[in-house]
Amino acid sequence: MEESTINSSILGTKEYWENLYQQEINNYLDHSDPGEIWFGKGLTMKMVKWIKSKSSQLLPDDGDQIKILDLGCGNGHLLYSLYQQGYTDLTGLDYADKSIKLVNQMASDLGIVNNLKTYVADVLTLYKSNLIPERIKFNLIIDKGTFDAICLNPDLDLNQVKSDYLATLEAILFKGRSFFMIASCNWTKDELINMFTKSSQSFLSLYDEIETPQFSFGGSKGNNVTCLIFQRLS
Template identity: 30%
Template sequence: MAGIRLPPEDSDASQARHPVASDLISDDDRSVAADSWSIKSDYGSTLDDEQRHADASEALSAVNFRAASDYSSDKEEPDAEAEQSMLGFQSYWDSQYADELANFREHGHAGEVWFGADVMEIVASWTKGLCSEFSQGQLSNHVENAITESAGQQKEFSNWSVLDIGTGNGLLLQELAKQGFSDLTGTDYSEGAIDLARSLVAREGLTYIKFMVDDILETKIEQRFQLVLDKGTLDAIGLHPDGTVKRAMYWDSVSKLVAPGGLLVITSCNSTKDELMEEVDAYNQRRNSPSQGNEAGGEQEPSRLTPLFRYVDHVRTYPTFMFGGSVGTRVATVAFQRIVETS
C-alpha cells in the first residue's frame, strides 16, 4: 500500500514563503514527525528499543494505510498542508542533525537509524548479493561488461564505486563496509549530517569512507558510480510542497550519477515496489517524449528511444501484513539498472 499522498500542484505553491526552522520545529513536533515517517532503531538511546519500534509501527499504519472511508465523497478534500510534511524541508534536517551532532559529542550516540537497523542490514546484505551476481554474470539480460568497464576492469563487487545520497549519519555506508565494499561516498545537503557522519567513521576507524555536502537536486558531482543508494531521500523530497516537481528533478540528477550498466537501489516507506516501477516508467517516457527531442523538432536520436532505467529486482524478505484485503509491506527496496546507451 502507498504512503502519504501529495495533493495536486497548487499554482500558488511557488509563491509561498519558504519556512524557516523556527516555523517548523519543536522538540515534540520533531519526535512525532520522525516516528510517523519511519520505523527506527537507535544506537545508544536510553529509550526501550522494542517500544520505539512498536510506537513507530503504529504511527506508520495510521499514516500509510488510511481507511478508504476517510476519503469518501461526502467528506471534505484532505487538507493539503496536512498531507505535506516538515520532513520535506532542509531546515528540518539541519535542525535534526544539529541536535544529533550535539548528542554525539556529549554522549557518543550515533543517532537514529531510519527505517530501523534490521532494514539497514537487509538492504546492505541484499545489495551485496545483487552486486555479486552482477559481477559474476549470473543475472540474465544485464548488459555484458557494462559494470566491468565502468569499474576500470574490476569485476569484483567490492571495488565498485558506491554513492549513498542523503546519507544522513552515514550508518548505511558503515554497514556496506562490513559487507566488503571499500569505495564508499556519502552526500547530504545538511552540513550537520556530514559532520556527524565523518565523526562516526573516524570513531570506527573507517576513514576511507568519504563524505561531502551536496544537494541531489542540484548536484555538483561529476563522477558516475557503479552503485547508487537512496534510503528515504526520495520520500523526503516528495513531502515538500513542490514534491512533484522536485521528484522529477531527482530523476534527472540521479540519471547523471549512475554509471552505464550500474545499479540504483531505492528504499522507501512511502512508495510500493509497483509505484517505484511506475515512477521509473514515467521518467523513461518523459525522457523519450517528443518535447525532449532536438530543437528542430526532427527525429529523436536513436539512443534516446531506449529506456534509461530498467527494473532488476526487489527485496522479498520484509515482513508482510494484510490490510483491506491486500498484502503489503511497510518498506520497499527496489533495484534498477541504468541501461547502456548505444549511438
C-alpha cells in the same frame, strides 16, 4: 495513469533535518550514540546482504572497486555497515550540513576517513552543478528514504522533483552495468515502478526487489516499506 500525490510535511524541509542532526551530533559527542537508523536495522542488513550477493554483477568491467553512493546519507549508518563488509570506495551525500559533519566525525573516530568521501549537496540540483567531478560515477546508488523526504517538501512541485531527481541519477550512474536501490515508505511498488521506468526521460528497468514485512487490512495486503532495485539500461 493518474499522478500519485502525497501530503506535505515538515519532514520535507531542510530546517527539520539540520535541527535533527544537530541533536544527533550532540548525542554522539555526549554518549557515542550515532542516532536513528532510518527504516530500522533489519532493512539495512537486508540491503547489505543483497549487495554482497550481487557483488559480481556490481563489479566494474575494469575490475576496480565497486563505487557506492548513499544519496541522503543521514548519520552514515548504511555506509559504515557497508565498510564492515569490505566495501572501501564509499561516498555519502546529504543536503544537511550537520548530517555530513556527523558522518565525518564518526568516520574519523572509526578510522575510515580514507575510504569515505562526503559532499554537502542537494540531489535535485546535483546534475547541473560541478560539485562532484565529471569523472566520478557510481556502480550503485542507494536511497533509503531521501526521495520520500524530498517529496514531502510543501514548497516543491512534485513533477519537477521527479524530473530533477532522475536527471541527477542519469548524470552520476555509470552507463551500462549500474544499479539504483531505493527504499520508500511513502510510495508503493507500482508507483515507484511507474515513476522510475515509465516516464519520458526514464533510463531504468526494474531488476529486483528486497522482501520487506507485509501487513493485511480489509482483505488487502501491503508493505510498510518497499525496497526496489533498478538497473540502468544504457
